[in-house]
């Protein structure tokens with residue numbers, strides 16, 4: 255018997271916007287763009303959903319349904335930061351975590367039996383900790399497999415905890431609407447409703463060959479899913495596919511020095527994330543978006559994976575200048591990405607060459623934890639600091655240090 259926990263942040267992007275601007279609390283809020291813009295809503299607050307607005311809906315349609323809503327463009331880098339914090343907390347509770355999207359995950363606690371006297375207590379504690387440490391509301395569902403855990407979360411939303419206890423699966427499933435199953439798409443729903451089947455319990459009357467006759471191979475899936483049978487393991491590579499940092503400028507930029515300063519800052523934030531998770535990157539990629547939204551990227555592969563700030567900045571600068579210097583057009587965004595990641599724990603075979611950099615990196619991290627990001631800056635970042643001052647704590651600023659030595 256497995257103990258699977260499904261966790262989902264409620265109205266994620268909208269909730270982050272409310273954290274930043276508490277005046278938005280309780281108002282219909284739509285993240286994704288302004289009403290006259292093309293594009294779709296990426297998240298809507300629960301207050302907006304009451305007007306029939308949902309994610310994926312064209313902004314213009316959302317505006318027609320709910321003209322009083324507050325529309326914001328959103329900030330993907332900010333959401334990414336919250337998402338990373340969310341997953342970091344989850345990983346404290348189990349090594350078996352499947353990240354299914356930016357705000358959603360499955361945890362398998364089964365292997366952690368010796369650590370937890372009660373799985374339920376552990377799951378509830380995890381929920382409370384995520385909410386305390388991120389300020390975001392999450393819904394948690396628990397069951398013996400992924401399908402049941404996810405259905406439990408639907409029931410728990412928004413903000414609740416719902417556990418399907420062993421032996422009560424059938425009772426739980428009986429009244430669940432057929433539209434809740436991931437294997438039942440809109441077309442299948444129409445067919446089932448024609449057969450007067452609206453709830454999972456009503457599906458149980460149809461024998462497997464009948465379902466197969468109507469839906470082909472998908473019929474088997476419907477047969478199993480409707481009974482809550484799901485033996486899929488969690489997909490847990492454990493490592494993120496990539497780590498990236500990008501900045502959209504308030505005004506388009508073409509000042510070479512300022513662009514490189516931004517790039518240095520992004521590399522600094524990127525390597526901070528790599529160090530924290532002991533990750534080294536085989537591929538470094540740089541992205542530039544021009545004022546007309548045309549986007550270009552350049553990447554380079556390394557057989558020896560990289561983590562150090564000075565290395566990664568040097569590579570990023572070369573790639574960036576290679577793609578931008580020919581045109582020198584104004585840019586609205588630059589980004590840097592590390593991918594093909596490998597995890598190297600301290601005391602491994604890379605120790606000899608990575609040791610010194612890791613020690614410098616973690617010393618920098620400790621100073622920043624204490625005195626703020628602005629306490630240690632590279633020469634290039636210092637220039638950026640004059641334009642957009644970095645955070646400093648206690649009004650105390652350490653002498654600017656160089657990360658290159």
Ligand SMILES: [Mg+2]
Pocket residue numbers: 262263264265266357358
């Ligand atoms: Mg969500």
